[in-house]
Amino acid sequence: MRPGRLMRLKGMMRKEWLQVIRDPSSIAIAFFLPILLLVIFGYGVSLDAQDVRIGIVVEQRDQPSLSFVGGFEQTPYFHPSTFLSIQEAETALRAAEIDGIVWVRQTFGSDYLTGQSPPIGLIVNGVDANTARLIQGYVQGIWGSWLEQQAELRGGELTPPVQLEQRIWYNPEVRSTDFLVPGVLAVIMTLIGALLTALVIAREWERGTMEALLVSRISAPEILVGKLIPYFILGMGGLLISLAMASFLFHVPMRGSLWLLLTTSALFLWVALGMGFFISTVFKSQFVAALVAMVSTFLPAFILSGFIFDIRSMPDLVQWLTHLIAARYYVSILQTLFLVGNVWSVILPNSAALVLMGLFFHGIVYRKTHKKLE
Amino acid sequence: MGGRLWALIIKEFLALFRDKKSRMAVILPPLVQLLIFGYAATFDLEHATLAIFNQDQGNFSRELIGRFERSTGFDIVGYLQSESQITPLIDGEGALLVLRVGEQCSQKVALGESCPVQVLIDGRNSNTAMLALNYVRTIITTFNQEKAALKGNGLPAQLNIRAWFNPNLESRWFIVPGIIALLAMIVTLVVTALSVAREREAGTFDQLLVTPLRPWEILIGKAMPGLIVGVGEASLIITVTVFWFKVPLVGSLLVLYPALIIYILSIIGVGLMISSFSTTLQQALLGAFLFIVPAVILSGFSTPIANMPQIMQAMTYLDPMRYFLTIVRRVFLEGAGLHYFIHDLWPMSLIALVTLSMATWLFRHRMY
Amino acid sequence: MTASSAISSQRTGPKQALTLADVSKTFSVEQQTITALNQVSCTITPQKVTGLIGPDGAGKTTLMRLCSGLLTPESGEICALGIDVVAQPLQVQASVGYMPQRFGLYEDLSVLENLDLYADLQGVALTARAERYDQLLSMAGLEKFRSRLAGRLSGGMKQKLGLVCTLVRPPRLLLLDEPTVGVDPVSRRELWEIVYHLVEAEGMTVLLSTAYLDEAERCAEVILIHQGRILGHKTPQEFSDQVAGRTWMVRADSLGKRSLQKQISHDPEVLDALVMGKAIRVVSHDTSPLQLTQLAQETKVEITAAAPRFEDYFVATLKEEHSNGNGNGEIALAQVGSKQSDDQVITVDNLVRQFGDFYAVNHVSFHVHHGEIFGLLGANGAGKTTTFRMLCGLLPISSGTCTVAGMNLRTAAAAARARIGYMAQKFSLYENLSVMQNLKFFSSAYGLGGARRQRQIDWAIETFDLHDFISAESQSLPLGYKQRLALAVALMHEPEVLFLDEPTSGVDPLARREFWVQINSLADQGVTVLVTTHFMEEAEYCDRLVIMAEGKVLAEGTPESMKESFERDGQEATMEDAFIGLLEANTAKRSDA
Incomplete structure (x- = not known):
């Protein structure tokens, strides 16, 4: 490398860096927002229903009825309240005071004892379908263990034809934090990489500084590299903070190699920076660039990356669309590295996709950035 | 005076809609987002990838596996021959779950014992894992009940499950009405938060302030496009929700619209406050962003408020979207009447009142 | 060479x-x-x-x-x-x-x-x-x-x-x-x-x-x-040699310089007339001696030949194709301001504006009379714009008073603002609205309605020759037309007081001339004008002016009185000499202290 080039790059990088640290909004996006998002997702957001408000209606307080509903008192999943009649409970359900009703009818005890296989009613509010399904699962669990308990009491053993044993790998406690926090990392990296940089080239055009840069000795690739490196460092800084929070604050397990995580994160950051530069180069106004960055990078990273909503559940067309979202590959790598380990059959194809996307964006930016005003 | 205000409102609309790009930016992205997110944002599990490892040769296990093969919830991706195949398959995301039927299953059942069945689930996405587990459980429970009934010794009790308002538990019915609240907020906030900052940057704000227009007239002029665009956009999305996504609208629009207007007003208040604080577009944009992200997450849009820790649950009471989200979902699916929403409407009205008065105050004190 | x-x-x-x-x-x-x-x-x-x-x-x-x-x-x-x-x-x-x-x-x-x-x-x-x-x-x-x-x-x-x-x-x-x-x-x-x-x-x-x-x-x-x-x-x-023999200085002490300029510029011999000190600089169409037959007989006129300048050539070459359809570009307002000429329309007394420890405006006082063109001059950062914004009610006052037509615009009723017109430093109308939409909006914002509004819009289009651009987006207008539109907006409601903040910055010399013809004609009709500018020759149009530096008033008076003290060897000093002289004296004084 010629000494002149090194000096130009150094000058460009120092300038970018000074601008970053003097602009409170850059700092806010790079450091404040990641911490805010991690805290909200780490502590606040959970798909695991707990303390479900369930209404219990026991019309006859006999032993079988009471032993069944007793199961609801002992789990952390439910917060039961008792109603005297089903009408009362239904009113409460309609007023959204409770999320579901367990209804043990008058004749349940006697029918049970006479072996007539009486029904237990479960009514859930289906508005929030996901929570409703989780409630169903929990109630089925309580019901199953009650059946076993009853069989033991009668001196026998419940021998259903099929005895199911379940094993949830990688996350046996089924903590949603463990999969949400790695996903948030992808959102944060998109934010720093794409949103922040989408503004930086547009800003140079808007403030008229680009023209002065263009007529200096610096070449177009040097301008790009000089901008890339400071934001890359900023992004990796944000990543380290987030990683530390994920491990020490939220105790997300880290089963893969840290070096692999850092390498793939660097790769994703490079792609995100490419997207930011791409937007910035095409739309020379900060306002439009910021809107486009928000709509085309941040929101998809949130919704189409598999971070909250599983891509496998989406319709085929939308699944196909997610292949255009760089964050999806990174989310997949992150969840695997955090929870599973170094699974090359996941990491290699996803990394390859990231490399392709990065080459695409950086290639276009490289071709579009020339030292001309037209 | 009426003429002055009217002219101001017309001007605000022209400024927003005269330019083709700006018109597209306001109308098009929300619609595209509605369509994509409406399809993408689902918690329903369909076509879960399942691999089967059957160590038994008998009829019983074949019958059990037949149940899974015919189920629409699962797509069978393969039949495994050895235990060593399981780990790489799940690790490499080749299958979400593996169903393993134990050795001598059929013989054991014939002897009156239980057939050991193991399900191994990829827990990377804990929610998906739970849903898949529930599907497996449901199939096996039904299978067990049928077998037991055939032998004449059915289970001593049954569990009858009914879901009100959403019998098939389609999560799209839950998410799509939520998008109404989400997009109405984003559009309204962007339109109002940026309008003053944009005028400040262009220097037109001074020109406006030296006219005889009063601060509150300017404020109304700035609020009106937000109100109309927000309500208009929401109406468009409501139409798409009902006629495209076929989400049932059980309740009355007469309940929905008053709530919508109060909601939009409270967002306008926030937008105008951000507007008064910021001197540049970038600041306004960042301010809007810093409001939108926590507001969406705390609203219960994607995850229930009830699952949050106490402190954060308390914080959600400050979020206008929380209230409107409840209302829009319940009006759509439950058809709940206005009297159910008193406890949502008054806090939202209070928020609207506070944000609008603060915006007015800030507006007057930060005019320069 | x-x-x-x-x-x-x-x-x-x-x-x-x-x-x-x-x-x-x-x-x-x-x-x-x-x-x-x-x-x-x-x-x-x-x-x-x-x-x-x-x-x-x-x-x-x-x-x-x-x-x-x-x-x-x-x-x-x-x-x-x-x-x-x-x-x-x-x-x-x-x-x-x-x-x-x-x-x-x-x-x-x-x-x-x-x-x-x-x-x-x-x-x-x-x-x-x-x-x-x-x-x-x-x-x-x-x-x-x-x-x-x-x-x-x-x-x-x-x-x-x-x-x-x-x-x-x-x-x-x-x-x-x-x-x-x-x-x-x-x-x-x-x-x-x-x-x-x-x-x-x-x-x-x-x-x-x-x-x-x-x-x-x-x-x-x-x-x-x-x-x-x-x-x-x-x-x-x-270049200037090409207009040799066509440039003159005209003095007539019985007439005000502005009215003299106005009368001269109507003369068919005259291509260009510009106020310069006490005299009017004239470029005539040809080299024949200047007669000025159109001037009233009783006026005592003193005509001397002047050395040609580059500017004369520039104007002579470009003026024909550049002038607008309105001939001399004067503006006629339907309503004329009140008659008393001793009214103090703008008063500024001990005005102070602090930003933290920094005094942007430090005890500034001046008074502007009815129908005057009053200039506010100063180096960049001298406090002109801050003073200006306080007068218009755009910025709160730290201490002191300033009134426009007897009112403080920041606290007075909104209707009081209908009495002023304001033209900002950079073009600040709605760029993505058309010329017509801008006119319509601002006329309504100033409370014009019905037939009067239509009449004023027609007047603005006519006077400022905006016909060709009615439906054009105002950001696509040439700079000179943007400035015309801005002035039209500031004048549609026929204000008594007009505030102009560097109205001609970046505008080419021909457009600037036209603009000043318009401003002069407004002042003649009784509109009070307060203007800031960096063009020292424009300061010559002012009846009186103040020169500011570091938030303070350095000098106040007529352009002539300011130049007098900087005359050298009997040669009349230019406004620029006076300006620089005053500022340098101030810097010297401060470094002594």
Whole structure:
């Protein structure tokens, strides 16, 4: 490398860096927002229903009825309240005071004892379908263990034809934090990489500084590299903070190699920076660039990356669309590295996709950035 | 005076809609987002990838596996021959779950014992894992009940499950009405938060302030496009929700619209406050962003408020979207009447009142 | 050109610093093709300052950008310092210095950090920097501000810093695109001193475009460009010689200078009439002696021949094709302000505005009478705009009082604002609305309605000749028309008081003349005008003015009284001399204390 080039790059990088640290909004996006998002997702957001408000209606307080509903008192999943009649409970359900009703009818005890296989009613509010399904699962669990308990009491053993044993790998406690926090990392990296940089080239055009840069000795690739490196460092800084929070604050397990995580994160950051530069180069106004960055990078990273909503559940067309979202590959790598380990059959194809996307964006930016005003 | 205000409102609309790009930016992205997110944002599990490892040769296990093969919830991706195949398959995301039927299953059942069945689930996405587990459980429970009934010794009790308002538990019915609240907020906030900052940057704000227009007239002029665009956009999305996504609208629009207007007003208040604080577009944009992200997450849009820790649950009471989200979902699916929403409407009205008065105050004190 | 300089230029460098041969450049805007430059050929003499002068939209900036390789011409060849610009733009950029119109200073970087950046970009050796910085900063008078953020510098200092950054590695060819726009006379003079120094000491070749015609006289050669064509390339003297015998000074002490100017400009002999001190400078259509037969017989007129200036030639050449359909461009308001002429319409008493510890305006007092044109002059950052904004009610007052038509606009009822008109420093109407939509909105905002509103809109379109642009987006208007539209908006409600904040910044000389004819006619009808400006010849139009520095009033009075104390050898001083003299005296006084 010629000494002149090194000096130009150094000058460009120092300038970018000074601008970053003097602009409170850059700092806010790079450091404040990641911490805010991690805290909200780490502590606040959970798909695991707990303390479900369930209404219990026991019309006859006999032993079988009471032993069944007793199961609801002992789990952390439910917060039961008792109603005297089903009408009362239904009113409460309609007023959204409770999320579901367990209804043990008058004749349940006697029918049970006479072996007539009486029904237990479960009514859930289906508005929030996901929570409703989780409630169903929990109630089925309580019901199953009650059946076993009853069989033991009668001196026998419940021998259903099929005895199911379940094993949830990688996350046996089924903590949603463990999969949400790695996903948030992808959102944060998109934010720093794409949103922040989408503004930086547009800003140079808007403030008229680009023209002065263009007529200096610096070449177009040097301008790009000089901008890339400071934001890359900023992004990796944000990543380290987030990683530390994920491990020490939220105790997300880290089963893969840290070096692999850092390498793939660097790769994703490079792609995100490419997207930011791409937007910035095409739309020379900060306002439009910021809107486009928000709509085309941040929101998809949130919704189409598999971070909250599983891509496998989406319709085929939308699944196909997610292949255009760089964050999806990174989310997949992150969840695997955090929870599973170094699974090359996941990491290699996803990394390859990231490399392709990065080459695409950086290639276009490289071709579009020339030292001309037209 | 009426003429002055009217002219101001017309001007605000022209400024927003005269330019083709700006018109597209306001109308098009929300619609595209509605369509994509409406399809993408689902918690329903369909076509879960399942691999089967059957160590038994008998009829019983074949019958059990037949149940899974015919189920629409699962797509069978393969039949495994050895235990060593399981780990790489799940690790490499080749299958979400593996169903393993134990050795001598059929013989054991014939002897009156239980057939050991193991399900191994990829827990990377804990929610998906739970849903898949529930599907497996449901199939096996039904299978067990049928077998037991055939032998004449059915289970001593049954569990009858009914879901009100959403019998098939389609999560799209839950998410799509939520998008109404989400997009109405984003559009309204962007339109109002940026309008003053944009005028400040262009220097037109001074020109406006030296006219005889009063601060509150300017404020109304700035609020009106937000109100109309927000309500208009929401109406468009409501139409798409009902006629495209076929989400049932059980309740009355007469309940929905008053709530919508109060909601939009409270967002306008926030937008105008951000507007008064910021001197540049970038600041306004960042301010809007810093409001939108926590507001969406705390609203219960994607995850229930009830699952949050106490402190954060308390914080959600400050979020206008929380209230409107409840209302829009319940009006759509439950058809709940206005009297159910008193406890949502008054806090939202209070928020609207506070944000609008603060915006007015800030507006007057930060005019320069 | 002297023989010795010709020889030295041949010895030190290529014969031509910059040559353009048959260069054409077009742009397509909204399916229309606009020819910015049409078959332009010229050769810039080395080691001289060449001025590039022409009205707005003449193609000055396009030419500069072509020469620096930022644009590619459709046809033709450009050769800078012996390098083909079209083929090797990077080499050109490495050896040519170019300062764009809005130079890209990073406002969040300090003076030194900006210098470091450009030194890095231009490859200045680390060892050579300290000396070069000292030299440049002392030349620009910025030594004391090394660590100040560029955004906190005044407009003049920013321009100087921009120039310094361009010069951090001394280029052999320097292209400056309107370096003095919006810069006060003191900074302007300093910028010119830097440029001269570079030419003399470092043998630099400078091509400089400007809207200030007096600056043309400071150039060794001038290229006059109009509508993408070069009209001439000569020394300023050669240009002015072409109007020799057509320039006159006219004095008539019985008439006010403005009414004299107005009467003279109606005379068919007269092509151009400009207020200059106590007299009117006239350019006539031909060299026959000026008669001024149209003036009333009883007026005692004193006509003397004057030496021609470049400006006279410029105006004489371009005025015919440029004037608008309204003939002399005067404005007639339907309603005329009240009659008493001793009314104090604007009063400012002990006005103070603090930002933290900093006094932007420090106990300023002045009074403006009814129907006066009152000027507010000062260097960049002297507190003019702050005073202005307080008067308009856009900024709260820290202490003191200021009233407009007897009211404080910040606290008075909104209706009081209907009595003022306001024209901001930069074009500040709604750029994405059409001309008509702007007129409609502002007329309603000022409470006009019904037939009166329609009448005033028609009046504005008629008076300012906006017919052709009614439905055009106002951002697409030429600068001169933007300024007309802004004035139309400020006048539609027939205000008693008109506030003009640097209304002519960046506007070319012809449009500026037209504008002042309009302002004069308004003042004649009883409108009180408060104006800030950087063009010292415009200060001549003022009845009275104050000169501000560092938030204080340095002097108050008529332009004549200000110039008197700076007369030298019986020669009348210019307004610029007076301005610079006052400011320098103030600086000297402060450094003594």
